[in-house]
Amino acid sequence: MNDQHASSPGPPTTSLTTPITAEFLHGALDLEHTAQGLLPHRLPARARAQYADGQLAMAEAQPSGVRLVFRTRATAVELDTLPTKTVYQGAPPRPDGVYDLLVDGRLAGRAGAQGGNVLNVDLATGSTETRPGPGATVRFTGLPGRAKEVEIWLPHNEITRLVALRTDAPVEPVPPGRRPVWLHHGSSISQGSDAESPSTTWPALAASLGGAELINLGLGGGALLDPFTARALRDTRADLISMKIGINLVNADLMRLRAFTPAVHGFLDTVREGHPTTPLLVVSPILCPVHEDTPGPTVPDFSDLGNGRLRFHAAGNAAKRPAGKLTLNVIRTELARIVKQRAADDPELYYLDGRALYGEADFAELPLPDQLHPDAAAHHRMGERFAQLVFGPDGPFGKDRPLRRQARQGPAATFEG
Missing domain, CATH: 2.60.120.260 (Galactose-binding domain-like)
Incomplete structure (x- = not known):
């Protein structure tokens, strides 16, 4: 090189x-x-x-x-x-x-x-x-x-x-569109925080391995179910679409479960206005132990700055979950339920648990350096796994997808990784 x-x-x-x-x-x-x-x-x-x-x-x-x-x-x-x-x-x-x-x-x-x-x-x-x-x-x-x-x-x-x-x-x-265009939306992790370089963020690696042209709408701190972002997805030409939802909503302590559920439906409704039959994958958050069962907000921890390390911790109260405060486990459960409900009428809607990309075993081997973002090695792992699970022959973006769609019956066919 x-x-x-x-x-x-x-x-x-x-x-x-x-x-x-x-x-x-x-x-x-x-x-x-x-x-x-x-x-x-x-x-x-x-x-x-x-x-x-x-x-x-x-x-x-x-x-x-x-x-x-x-x-x-x-x-x-x-x-x-x-x-x-x-x-x-x-x-x-x-x-x-x-x-x-x-x-x-x-x-x-x-x-x-x-x-x-x-x-x-x-x-x-x-x-x-x-x-x-x-x-x-x-x-x-x-x-x-x-x-x-x-x-x-x-x-x-x-x-x-x-x-x-x-x-x-x-x-x-070189004109675009020679390969399938993959439109992805997510948080700073999707944008590439702590990745080694722009072509080695996990979405860039997955696109390369999956033979797709990437449009990356990973927005650091900005995956907040904003209607204007949904309209941007709606109005952008794409052959494949994915959206990774959850961590920023907890980080910002932005909404409760009562608002989250209709906001997800509204976001999906808007995207479907422009892409009624495009394969659409909803991805829940990767493992983030500080927020698995503890709500936000997320706040910076300056205690180790003397050693050149900035960390984050959860400042929410786990006792408030019954009142609708969002945690990552709450979000995963609700996203899976929403996709299952909608898949009865939307055979090209899929769900992937983000822990299939980065879970407990990965955290033990490649811990999040700041408790929030994966490092460069974890980006490589996530990109490779996404390519295998999603772009692979049996995945929702894979070459066998049209045949599987013909065989699908009802909401139980949602892809779960």
Whole structure:
């Protein structure tokens, strides 16, 4: 693998500049032309206008799953960017965002972009402040001179404005839709929190193994059954759809069971308006011991910051579960019930218990470093398991799905992993 590191803009090593337009970008739902470059968004403008939440704005503008895709004979590629790096005051420093370069589907280079804007976030108050900084150039050299398909996966956890693309040979866009389009929605775990790189988040790995084109609407802190997110899913072309529901609702202590059940039905109703027969998989939360039976909210634990570790813990009261407070076990039980009920009239609706992706044995071997998010190794495991369970021949996105659908009778056919 050609492992490159980025530097601040300097004399270019390439001579051909290609305008970065929508036809080169896969995985974004909207593109914003700014004075500082092209900013990919993972929620459309109409959705972004309906709730001005700073956390959501940051998460959806971090281009998880977004990549530049083109065919070329170029041996050198340069991408000028303006990153916005997030710094959480009092927390350990975050590494620079990573750019993955794939050649014909295989990882061929990896780089980071130094410099850029800095977004300071106060975890205690939620206040933010942005400090402007210089742009950067990501360089990849030594690529094979043959005709090939090149993908540059943008950082999954770093807002990235695209300024210029330069190569030493012409490039041409690659149209999307050559493989089934998989539209996925979830939390920061789906966005890729603590993954090694953008092409190794668990959804990116599962898409690669499953032969699908990913559109990742994993939104850190933002999987909250928002109607505008449901409409974004409804209006996006897709062949396969999944939604991972639960952990953010507990984290935020956002609703009680009385509101949760109709909100899930409403979310599914909206998605089905645009995709009435598309395979639709509902995934419950992976194991998270602090919230299995203890409600939210989730609060940061600063007690071990001296050793460079930030953790989270559950601040809710387990005694309030009978009053409708949500825990992960409550959510799993209700999601399974809802899918079973709806599957009587919706033969392409499926359910997967998230603990099939990461459960008790996995926690014992690969514990959640901050008690909330899986690490890079766990992302690999989850991606491989999702591909086996869901994209495999017997899975809801597998090649034998049409035959199984003909044989299905009633709600007992929901997929459970």
